[in-house]
Amino acid sequence: MTAAIHPSDEMFKTALITFGRDEAKARAFYESSGRRNVEAVANWLREHGCDPSTMSVLDFACGFGRMTQHFAREFGEVMCSDLEPDMLHFIKETTDVDGFLSNTDLARVKWPAREFDVIFSYSLFTHLHPDIWAAWFEAVSERVKPGGFLFLTTRGVEFARKTGEEMPDGATVQFTEKNETEGRLDASIYGRTTVSREFVDAAIAAQSEKRMVRVAYFKGGEFDQYQDMHVLARATDLHR
Secondary structure, three states, rough: OOOOOOOOOOHHHHHHHHHOHHHHHHHHHHHHHHHHHHHHHHHHHHHOOOOOOOEEEEEOOOOOOOOHHHHHOOOOHHHHHHEOHHHHHHHHHHHHOEEEOOOHHHHOOOOOOOOEEEEOOOOOOOOOOOHHHHHHHHHHHHHHEEEEEEEEEOOOOOHHOOOOOOOOOOOOEEEEEEOOOOOOOOEEEEEEEEEOOOOOHHHHOOOOOEEEEEEEOOOOOOHHHHHHEEEEOOOOOOOO
């Protein structure tokens, strides 16, 4: 099945630039990369005794649905979330998946009154300012069911180094006021965030409740083609 692509999709625009404006190659990459990540999530769950077709998943920071449309074919129940109504409307039209609006201000996010078996957050934590990173991590973690899983990606140190960005010795996070939204989002809070595994482990350790534990870690190229993938599980003896 060919992926539906919105003309304003920033992931597709980036692919066009990468492939020298070759639309066919950009479309092929857009579709295959989204499908590959979702299949990797579903296969990981199956390998750990879970059946995605019976599980709920929230695609948080979904964009225009590059991966949401594939989640809709793998999971029993799918919900999505991002900042713009156009994103949610497009996903509803193309996949019949419902969503809710997020917000750059965490306090203004209208979370649904429920939890999810799986939350998948691709390329959100690659942008958040270090001062708000932990708060968003806590908020997203709270929406995972006890016994459920959080999959989140980060911009890893090794990938940053390959693109010419060096982390200072001893640093676990580096933030640059730069993003691909062409001014739509404030780069001072939504920029380019490179973190080490140790930075994420520190956020896990600093939780107000010891809610999430790490169960797997994949460097860029092992799960996603570029980004690091952190797989966390919510403890079963904690309840909100």
